[in-house]
Amino acid sequence: MRARVATLAILAFFAQAAAAADIGRIKTLEGAVTVVRGEARLPATAGMPLQQSDRIVTGRDGAAGITFNDNSMLSLGPETTLDISRFSFGASGQPDALDATLHAGTLSAVSGKIVTRSPEAMRIHTPTTILGVRGTEFLVKVTAPAR
């Protein structure tokens, strides 16, 4: 039992260490943009490093561009909510993957080395579809239901 608790503690530690690694940075910024990281709501800044599980939210006049460690790029237009659900690149024993979820708004995307090496390892999830990316440049817009 004690061993199992210890194992869990170690696993939790590694999960946290893995999650805390920088996966890319905010490169361009316009208007109000917030990074939601766990319980924290951080005002985005140019050059800010991002982590797996971050949510990026842009305001009515907001826009932001992200460059990931594999050279993938995602940029968000106004009133957009994007989760970086998973990012893994070049980690030993782990397949490369970029999973992002667009809940609402507009996204401009350019694939990077993850897709060059394993097509469709980059996926954009939306409320109505999952997009498997085989290459290069594309745009996505999600119109959310009226509230």
Next chain:
Amino acid sequence: MKPLRTGAAVACAAALAGCAIASQALAPRKPETLVVVVPSRVDGHVGAVVVNTPGGQQVLDAAYASARVPQGRTPQVATLGPEEVERSFAAARRAAPPPPVTFTVHFVLGTNQLTAQSKETLKSVMAEMGRRAAADIHVIGHTDQLGPESYNDALSLRRAERVRDHMVAHGFARELITTLGRGEREPLVDSGLSNPENRRVEIIVR
């Protein structure tokens, strides 16, 4: 548009069984996705995106090929006009970061010294940094395919760190540089041998 909807509603009342489409058109807006494949701004290359829905797959692989994906319905595929696309996505496209640029440097064989050409390359790296807002640098070491993988992993990281130190000594900000060692996993030339071309350090300016 309006008379059409009214017509649909009338038809709906007349034949309740066949009104699924009409009722969706009149219902409160449901989430909808629009995806458009566009030519690369860098080289005009047109890639492909696979649209997965419970009903199946649709591959978009032409310039301005698009799919509209309403909830629970079949994607509607169409080719859009570039101006229409630009209007809908102007802000997101304007926010696109400048594409990363990769430079490669080499050591003089059997030494810790960068080649003369590589020292020139570092000047270009510095110039590229100056052109960008919020730039950062990844320095990635690589080895040839000779020797054990673990040894090459360590060696490639040492190579990257050596380049980093050289850069810092020449005025680059240390906190903007990330060093990585990829060992022999990303050879330029997959010869399985000792190939000097594979002993290199990549500098990526983002």
